[in-house]
Amino acid sequence: MNTPLAERMRPKIMAEYVGQEHLVGPVGALTPQLQSGLIASMILWGPPGTGKTTLAQLIAEEVKQPFFSLSAVDSGVSAIRDVIKRAKNDSGLFPNSSPLLFIDEIHRFSKSQQDSLLAAVEKGWITLIGATTENPSFEVIPALLSRCQVYTLNALTKENLEFLLHQAIAKDSLLKRKTINLKETNALLRISGGDARKLLNTLELLVTQQQLDDISITDQYVLDHINQLGIRYDKGGDQHYDVASAMIKAIRGSDPNAAVYWLARMLSGGEDVKFISRRLLIAASEDIGLANPTALVMAQSTADALMFVGMPEGRIILSQCVIYLACSPKSNSAYKAINRALDAVKTQGDLQVPLSLRNAPTVLMKELGYGQDYVNDHNTPSGFAQQEFLPKEIKGSIFYQPEDNSKEQFTHERLKALWKDRYRY
Helix, strand or coil: CCCCHHHHCCCCCHHHCCCCHHHHCCCCCCHHHHHHCCCCCEEEECCCCCCHHHHHHHHHHHHCCCEEEEECCCCCHHHHHHHHHHHHHHHCCCCCCCCEEEEECHHHCCHHHHHHHHHHHHCCCCEEEEEECCCHHHHCCHHHHCCCEEEECCCCCHHHHHHHHHHHHHHCCCHHHCEEEECCCHHHHHHHCCCHHHHHHHHHHHHHCCCCCEEEECHHHHHHHHCCCCCCCCCCCHHHHHHHHHHHHHHHCCCHHHHHHHHHHHHHCCCCHHHHHHHHHHHHHHHHHHHCCHHHHHHHHHHHHHHHHCCCCHHHHHHHHHHHHHHCCCCCHHHHHHHHHHHHHHHHCCCCCCHHHCCCCCHHHHHCCCCCCCCCHHHCCCCCCCCCCCCHHHCCCCCCCCCCCHHHHHHHHHHHHHHHHHHCC
């Protein structure tokens, strides 16, 4: 059997692992666990081809524990229970830690399948390592998520990917049979979309399908041969992200025609409508926001309706939402406001809540001044007491700045009338 290049080049020890320094580097989040040999249940979340499966296998190798693997694509509850039973039997041989159960694409497990893991994780019969390309907050049930740490794998850098290419050319026994001169990498990197698995397997196709013994790989060489080799974008790789990005940018740029085209591309490629719905919800708030608050209501209604109606009729609902968002006035003031506020928290730390704003449920708290000098705005003639609600260190700071659209300009005028000097701009 011809093992693909990506599998042949899979690291055997942690020292060969490329990327994810924030997890397995000298001060990585997982490094203390690896050093102690005590691994906690975890979810590895990241784009395709960033090393989730490899990392799980290397963790098992590092701690010398039994390793069981399942794919959510073809495993049911009975398969899970069978693996858990075998893991329980093996756990007696390894009293200090439990066997590792790796589940690839755990986001594809149904609620009942995920429920079947709870007792085993809770009682320590297994240490779960789940891998997912989808946000676990949406795709993993809360009960299971609360029992796991979530670690994010970053997209591999250009340097990481080029290192993998050169390493494969230098070390793989099959590739070494030919003289390969890697002159340019941009086309290869673009086609792989940051997916190391796809990158290496594409390299192998480009090399092995040619009768030449001396091959110079340039961007033009890659583009000339890519179609005849049948290499295309797929929803699990770069198309999943690039086409979604194109749709969102078209919405942001108020182009309903391009937006609905990219929507059609995703639908025809079999994209998960839940993924599309989440992107539209984010766009409704990030890119339209307070210029048209109804956009968020529309996006949420679309998500709800899709769950009720399903496909193929759901395409009409999605089309309506995408066109509505693209045609809406745009503002990212809410997005910028929370980022400014988070920056203030990061730079200023946990500033004390002013005493006047603190709750005073006990006599002692009242004696300490909690709630003193606070004026309930409803009890003033105008309904506005013009109090300071920020900590004194950042008094008067402006995080929300209304943008130039009709709804926010109305808001701006009201804020200027209330706060006088604060909203003069």
